[in-house]
Amino acid sequence: MATYAFVRTEIAGTLVDGDAYAIYRESTRTVCLGRPRLPGICGATTGPIDIGRDIVMTIAIEVDNVQKTFKGKRAVGEVRALDGVSFGVEEGTVFGLLGPNGSGKTTAVRVLTTILRPDGGSARVLGHDVVKKAALVRTLIGLAGQYAAVDENLTGRENLQMVGNLNHLPSSFVATRAVELLTQFNLTDAGDRPLKTYSGGMRRRLDLAAALVARPTVLFLDEPTTGLDPQSRNDLWEVIEGLVDGGTTVLLTTQYLEEADRLASNLAVIDHGNVIAEGTPSSMKADLGATVLEVGLPTIDDARRTGVLLDALGPHQALVNGTLVEVTVDNGPEAAMVALRSLDAEGIAPQTFNLREPSLDDVFLSLTGHRTEEESDADDDLTPRQKRKKKRLGEIEQALPIQTGEYA
């Protein structure tokens, strides 16, 4: 495995109106950074750039206008999985790619890990093109996926050793490293048992351990905690945080806003193969409102009236969904008091009244106007007949205003 180094020759330049400008030259290539879509890269959005002051980070993963289309089978037609995706990940940080099933997250990870060849655009990991320098990129990265790609018939130790051998590491190093990782992931006792006997959480930990055998500099985690219980999820989060403290760059895909919030320093929200929002978790929450107020009412008529009342609360529109009304607010307790007073004044008695954290669904609703869709990778397991049935059900659901999100 080669060590890498950025050979950077900085070129001072001027940013005009926040547009991209050449900022540094890496080897023979000029890297353009500094667009508004990459907040935090430049201290100044316009004016002359002071290299020492404004450029403070190195980009570990660069994704530039990547496109990927899958040719569908039979009548399904083409599926545009990535429709010109661009983002950058700062070295030594966690970047969260947030989106529902089927949004293109996994496809993005597969392009970046050299598994898939993009149809257009380019992507670089630590400065190396994932298509042209695929073999080199593979020596620098680790991948752990939601489908826990480990061999069930092998023991934990055998799995780690196999990955080590396939990374062409010396066998003495592999043996020591396996012991080290089993200890680190609390799997020492289970190390010599076949994976068939592992719980979901143990399997996911081993999957992550397998991704770390070669001490990758950049780690890709595709929905690392989907389907895990809260305790296992928390354990895994701690491990990921430990890795980042050690300097690893992590790209994480997730469906959980909570996960992105806890781990990621920057986020991109992706939908239908497009990045629809980018920023820090806090900036995104600020845009969205910090809290969701959720009021359940006895009748649909009451819900309509409540919707109108809650609209008055703040910058965000209330959403009436059957007998449930939701509104995102910036100050939960204050909004709750105002809402209760006005409900009381109108003689409406709510059945439930909750304040909760915004979910990915809320982010989506506010960004796209539609809820997260359930068409997904998971659908691959369905037969065409089941898929048709599911699609019909979806259409029926959409035809009923009571079931879908409808702004009051």
Added chain:
Amino acid sequence: MTTAIAAPTVSGAPHSTGVLANLRWLVSDTLTLTRRNLLAVTRIPEALFFSTVQPIMFVLLFRYVFGGAIDTGPVPYVDYLLPGIFVQTVAFGSVSTSIGLAEDLQKGIIERFRALPMSRGAVLLGRTTADIVRNIFVIIIMTLVGLAVGFRPNQGAASFIAGIALILLFAYALSWFFAIVGLSAPNAETAQVMSFPLIFPLTFISAAFVPVHTMPSWLQGFATYQPFSVTVSACRSLMVGAAATNTGRSTEFWVVQSLIWSVVLLAIFIPLAIRRYRTRT
């Protein structure tokens, strides 16, 4: 859970390029994956046991139930039967190549392999190499079973081993064919049901169990010269003498025919399987 994790450093063997280095990694990665596939076999002993029981039942069925009604001319039926059983066993066994690959694809382990700096060809080579080892094991068992029910090869040890080698080569060609099936199937169950209709006609419309001259004349040409039959005839000639084939052809004729079939099938299926592996996303 421990959170104190050492700073990652990029370490390991230097990645030299060049044909020789690539070949070395291909061999080493193939061995790693062969070992992995064989370990899986030992971890599910039930699968190995029952996949051996089935051909044993075929031996007993044909030897003691159907055999009496089948006239094989100069040789006893048991001597006629066993070479056919050997080829049938490895042919049915090669279906496991398709099941194994489909399972690896389905479970995502091939996804992990693709993101590793390993040799691209090792996944298919490791799978087919493991199948050779498994076939050797199964043929040894079937030989012992054959000896127990009266099979008496009489052409010498070298000739017998040459027969086994021909079977293994043919089985290797079949493994590559079933690799294509496995890479085309949506899941392991489908790979299995896709494989049997492909292997069944070849196994039974053949010289494996009954002399071909008892079949209708329009079927005889296919039944005599299809690759499966040719390999059975070659093996039969090498183990119990060319006369047992009831065809008037020599041992050399069948051996050469079988070799040509296996080499041609390998030349077709290996590139197709590799292409299928590359394009399967």
